[in-house]
Amino acid sequence: MEPVTSTTDFVKTPGWLDWYAGPSKPRFQVPAGSVDAHCHVFGPGQQFPFAPERKYTPCDASKAQLFALRDHLGFARNVVVQATCHGADNRAMVDALLHSEGRARGVATVKRSISDAELQALHDAGVRGVRFNFVKRLVDFTPRDELLEIARRIHPLGWHVVIYFEAVDLPELWDFFSALPTTVVVDHMGRPDVSLQADGPQFALFDRFMREHQNVWSKVSCPERLSVTGPPALGGEQHAYPDVLPFARRIVEQFPDRVLWGTDWPHPNLKHHMPDDGLLVDFIPRIAATPDLQQKLLVDNPMRLYWPEISKG
Numbered sequence: 001m002e003p004v005t006s007t008t009d010f011v012k013t014p015g016w017l018d019w020y021a022g023p024s025k026p027r028f029q030v031p032a033g034s035v036d037a038h039c040h041v042f043g044p045g046q047q048f049p050f051a052p053e054r055k056y057t058p059c060d061a062s063k064a065q066l067f068a069l070r071d072h073l074g075f076a077r078n079v080v081v082q083a084t085c086h087g088a089d090n091r092a093m094v095d096a097l098l099h100s101e102g103r104a105r106g107v108a109t110v111k112r113s114i115s116d117a118e119l120q121a122l123h124d125a126g127v128r129g130v131r132f133n134f135v136k137r138l139v140d141f142t143p144r145d146e147l148l149e150i151a152r153r154i155h156p157l158g159w160h161v162v163i164y165f166e167a168v169d170l171p172e173l174w175d176f177f178s179a180l181p182t183t184v185v186v187d188h189m190g191r192p193d194v195s196l197q198a199d200g201p202q203f204a205l206f207d208r209f210m211r212e213h214q215n216v217w218s219k220v221s222c223p224e225r226l227s228v229t230g231p232p233a234l235g236g237e238q239h240a241y242p243d244v245l246p247f248a249r250r251i252v253e254q255f256p257d258r259v260l261w262g263t264d265w266p267h268p269n270l271k272h273h274m275p276d277d278g279l280l281v282d283f284i285p286r287i288a289a290t291p292d293l294q295q296k297l298l299v300d301n302p303m304r305l306y307w308p309e310i311s312k313g
Ligand code: 0GY
Pocket: 082, 083, 084, 085, 138, 187, 264, 267, 268, 269
């Protein structure tokens, strides 16, 4: 892949870890037609400036670099999720969709002021969802009535809502999430504290949340973000992220038709360890152990949600 660059107009957040430009070739061959259902683009800042209200300033991570990674890892398609550093300015994400030859769909961030014509333009570009972010270090507070109004407006377009929150906040958010009229996709399993037990009360609540809401899906992504035991030792990828494994396996096995997987490239806000995306792919067969589960996780489920017009799943 091309080397990492930063746009000179923007000063990166101190300590920012750039994405890893030399990913290994995964040993696990993903099924034909696999979708990387959670990834981002950053800028490039010169072309698509970062939002004034952003909480971090990243390096650049362009659509061409994302598509090169897709091909390198053996994936067929991407779902590009609007990153918070771009606020509600979806131009960089939309530009990636429009240059993907139909191989990328998107999740946008929108405000209540968006017009119907603007929503339709996002749909025509390939957007199929909006993201509501409740992680306080990433975004300012948005009133719940504004979010509900947005959810009601995007529902008729067949879109869904992606929610990002931390496990400790689920009790307080439960009623609001229950009121969402659309399919709801949870980022990174609702960010459990993986130093706790996967069968303990905190994750049991998330499990119950999925069981009681048939419209809720989960991304079983980001072991590198959730792990407290840290990255694999060099050459020891078979033992990567053992603390995250029981959490992800449990969700995949209990809800095989409502799970998605993504790289999370270019991995915003990692402070200690930038993963090799090839090794992240090699983690997949450990959380989805059979070809049937892998096919659902990587192909059937994301195709049903993002490309229903050609989905066979
Ligand atoms: C993720 C996670 C994070 C950031 C963002 O849009 C974003 O800035 O999503 C995070 O910092 O936890 O899904 O990429």
